[in-house]
Amino acid sequence: KKCRYRSKKATQFIVMWPMLISNSYQPHSKNEHDSKIWSGENSGPTQHPSVSLDPDDLHEEDAYAAVFLNVILIICILLAYLIKEHKIYYLPESAAAMMIGVAIGALVSFFLNDLTLYQFSPEFFFFVLLPPIIFEAGYSLDKKSFFDNVGTIVLFAIFGTIISTFVVGLLTFFFAKKGLIHGISTTNPMEALLFGSLISAVDPVATLSIMNNPELRCNKLLYNLVFGESVLNDAVAIVLFNTFRKYYDPETPDLSEGDIPKVILAFFAEAFLSIIIGVSLGLLTSFIYKNTSISNYSKLESTLLFLFCYLCYATAESLGLSGVMALFFNGIVLSHYNSYNLSSGSRHAAEQIFATLSTTSETIVFLYMGMGVFTGKFKDWNIYFSLYAMLFCIIGRFFNIFPLSCLSNIQRKRKSSEIGFNMQMVLWFVGLRGAIAYALAENMPGENKSTYVTATLSICLMTTIICGGFTERILSISGMKDDNSLDEHCNQNDEDDSLVTSSADEDNDIVDWGIKEYLLKFDRNILQVYFGGKIRSTKGKNDAGNRGNYELGLITDSNDDHDIYI
Numbered sequence: 001k002k003c004r005y006r007s008k009k010a011t012q013f014i015v016m017w018p019m020l021i022s023n024s025y026q027p028h029s030k031n032e033h034d035s036k037i038w039s040g041e042n043s044g045p046t047q048h049p050s051v052s053l054d055p056d057d058l059h060e061e062d063a064y065a066a067v068f069l070n071v072i073l074i075i076c077i078l079l080a081y082l083i084k085e086h087k088i089y090y091l092p093e094s095a096a097a098m099m100i101g102v103a104i105g106a107l108v109s110f111f112l113n114d115l116t117l118y119q120f121s122p123e124f125f126f127f128v129l130l131p132p133i134i135f136e137a138g139y140s141l142d143k144k145s146f147f148d149n150v151g152t153i154v155l156f157a158i159f160g161t162i163i164s165t166f167v168v169g170l171l172t173f174f175f176a177k178k179g180l181i182h183g184i185s186t187t188n189p190m191e192a193l194l195f196g197s198l199i200s201a202v203d204p205v206a207t208l209s210i211m212n213n214p215e216l217r218c219n220k221l222l223y224n225l226v227f228g229e230s231v232l233n234d235a236v237a238i239v240l241f242n243t244f245r246k247y248y249d250p251e252t253p254d255l256s257e258g259d260i261p262k263v264i265l266a267f268f269a270e271a272f273l274s275i276i277i278g279v280s281l282g283l284l285t286s287f288i289y290k291n292t293s294i295s296n297y298s299k300l301e302s303t304l305l306f307l308f309c310y311l312c313y314a315t316a317e318s319l320g321l322s323g324v325m326a327l328f329f330n331g332i333v334l335s336h337y338n339s340y341n342l343s344s345g346s347r348h349a350a351e352q353i354f355a356t357l358s359t360t361s362e363t364i365v366f367l368y369m370g371m372g373v374f375t376g377k378f379k380d381w382n383i384y385f386s387l388y389a390m391l392f393c394i395i396g397r398f399f400n401i402f403p404l405s406c407l408s409n410i411q412r413k414r415k416s417s418e419i420g421f422n423m424q425m426v427l428w429f430v431g432l433r434g435a436i437a438y439a440l441a442e443n444m445p446g447e448n449k450s451t452y453v454t455a456t457l458s459i460c461l462m463t464t465i466i467c468g469g470f471t472e473r474i475l476s477i478s479g480m481k482d483d484n485s486l487d488e489h490c491n492q493n494d495e496d497d498s499l500v501t502s503s504a505d506e507d508n509d510i511v512d513w514g515i516k517e518y519l520l521k522f523d524r525n526i527l528q529v530y531f532g533g534k535i536r537s538t539k540g541k542n543d544a545g546n547r548g549n550y551e552l553g554l555i556t557d558s559n560d561d562h563d564i565y566i
Contacts, residue, residue, distance in 0.1 A: 089472035101370020132357035138331025164396035169196025201237035203434025235325035278326035282333025
């Protein structure tokens, strides 16, 4: 009897493992509606009713849940290994995780009636899964390539996102007014703009996983632009979505012309203040590490670093700002300054741990997105709107990439560094949508939320699987492969990892040498003195240590006779 009882309990709870994720975090509700959602009184995909468990069986049930979760994650990681090992470019790791999620969602939806434990929790995503992904992107950022192309990246990530938002939003509202799309508001343009902002969040994880393979020899400039836009675009889309949501009012749907400048101004104010929060806390952390002997206690050193990182995210969110944007720039500052102050063991451990947490979080997110196809219990899956929305995204991406690329080329001094037509076509093609867009869609207000969520999920699946799978083929057709591998480029950047570089560097944008020289001197004479750790002056790039982040070397640029810190 005991064996039959345990077998029954195992069958029952092995399908309840997402309880650890879906229901382990329930934030304080801000209003009565949110309270009903979290208490399970409302129906729909956001429903998270509390699960009543026998305390005597709680440990056993959690064990079953943990086993099943780990088995699925291990399968996803092993599948990612096989994809990389056998160079299966038509199946990115993120697409594979999505497919596994779809299979699990179909299985549990067939056997279970209550699927709330398998539904995506946006709050858990934003407060637990997303911070490691964003911080790792900033902490491991190739700062030289990022800031060499920062002008173009800012154009694409900020102004391009704004363009895409209004193109998609206004087209959605126009088609709804004409009766071509049903299930969305025809009187409130702010609802359509909310959708335009969330669906403009570019998440080319699948594309970057393909481009990052050294044997493909992806064009260096193309890779830097795609990566730079992706890490900054997500933060911009979240800020834009939150800004529009503050102005969303279903009772007064009319949007006056005077409201649009207010919205844009509020967006830039929130973005600027978020960056200030991230940079300030990053400098504070670096100052504490530099002026104490905490590096002698490696456990305390690593623990404090993790706590400061999450403090940055939580502080920005508590102030109504963007935790994503604050944490991204916090990671850049800590990588550029505080990494000098860490002990050797903590330095390498922090990098590996952040990368591990990021990979695990991304895998869980894509699993849940796949499961959402069957477990969402969406009351209205509007296929026509999903197809129209996909078309609107393509149009919005077009007006983002091509005009802004032409504007960027005007500022580029060398013709060889310009963004050519073929590169613009690839940039247009790799505008994938992912976890950020889906999580924001789950936070859509209004009665038409289900329509927007299903359209977003459809676009995420199509772009990740189809566009991600065709990335290698598109690179070959467009001629976006260099003779030198991306791996060699990364090794070069490891030796030269300054925030800004000399004007003698090949290409890229942006800034006049006078501004660069001022920034270099300010960084060297003030910031590095108080925040940057121990500096070693040498007379050669090869003496700068294994990585530019950790030991600075002073070299002389042979063309300009300017001292350049790397």
